[in-house]
Amino acid sequence: MNAVDKRIIDELSRGDTSKTVEDCLVEFAEENGYDLEDVKAEIKRTNPRIKTWSF
Amino acid sequence: MAIVYSDSSGGFDDSLGTVSNSTVSGARNATSFSTANDSSSFTSVGHSYFMSSTYINRMLLSFDLSGESGTVTSATFNITNLAATSGMFGYTNTGSTYVCKMNANASFPNGWDVSHRSSLDGVPSSGDYTGVVTEYATNFTNLSSLTNNSLTLNSTAISDINSNIGSGRIYVMLIHSDDFTYNTATNGLGSPEGAGFGGSEGNRFYTSENTTNANRPYLDITYGAAATTPTDNAVFMGMNF
Secondary structure (H helix, E strand, O other), X not given: OOHHHHHHXXXXXXXXXXXXXXXXXXXXXXXXXXXXXXXXXXXXXOOOOOOOOOO | OEEEEOOOOOOOOOXXXXXXXXXXXXXXOOOOOOEEEOOOOEEEEEEEEEOOEEEEEEEEEEEEOOOOOOOXXXXXXXXXXXXXXXXXXXXXXXXXXXXXXXXXXXXXXXXXXXXXXXXXXXXXXXXXXXXXXXXXXXXXXXXXXXXXXXXXXXXXXXXXXXXXXXXXXXXXXXXXXXXXXXXXXXXXXXXXXXXXXXXXXXXXXXXXXXXXXXXXXXXXXXXOOOOOOOOOOOEEOOEEO
């Protein structure tokens, strides 16, 4: 798990340890009206130093 | 008194309606939502700027009054907002939220449709909604802490509730102040002031999917006193009782 994946879990899981990074991003996209793939693309675009992602 | 929760299932389950567009005017003045979602346990009412597009979110609520009876004299609309958050995905609570009337959509009598964006009562094609769109209550400030907001509904709302008691629904759309007043200045639509992902600002509210009843949106209805039955004195054994 890279540093951004960890931040996703920390900020979006709301303490639910069963949630995966993917679960968190799905919920985040739904709650804000975003397209899930756009959210993933933007996270990757703004964190260019990270080469390996879990999503 | 009676508690009526917003619809938590079926076609009118409370929902997020989103519009995204490359221009602020295109997002604000759209006649249909781009997407709608009713499965989240909370949803946002506000705006952001993401992937070179302005996003505007509104919340749609329906209250089924078919199981009620009587004449309502007063009511409150109750909704709980989440606390602001910080960080990469933070959400900034700003401005205020407007509680607005929606009309039934004759083309979609059994559930939400993206075209319900145009069901906002009095909605103009553009410009400030103040004094034009029908409000059900005084707008309330979006506080940064978790807050149970209880709003006294106005006479228009009470009249609409009474018109639908025992048979129908009332529909509510929540709109952020930047959206309602068409604020396109700095920190307004197109340049949100939030610090997190997309600069999201406004407020987030628990939906009917929340497992804690106190957090779900609801109406608290007060009925007028039941009509009194005239008391007739009975004549009994020559005595007037």
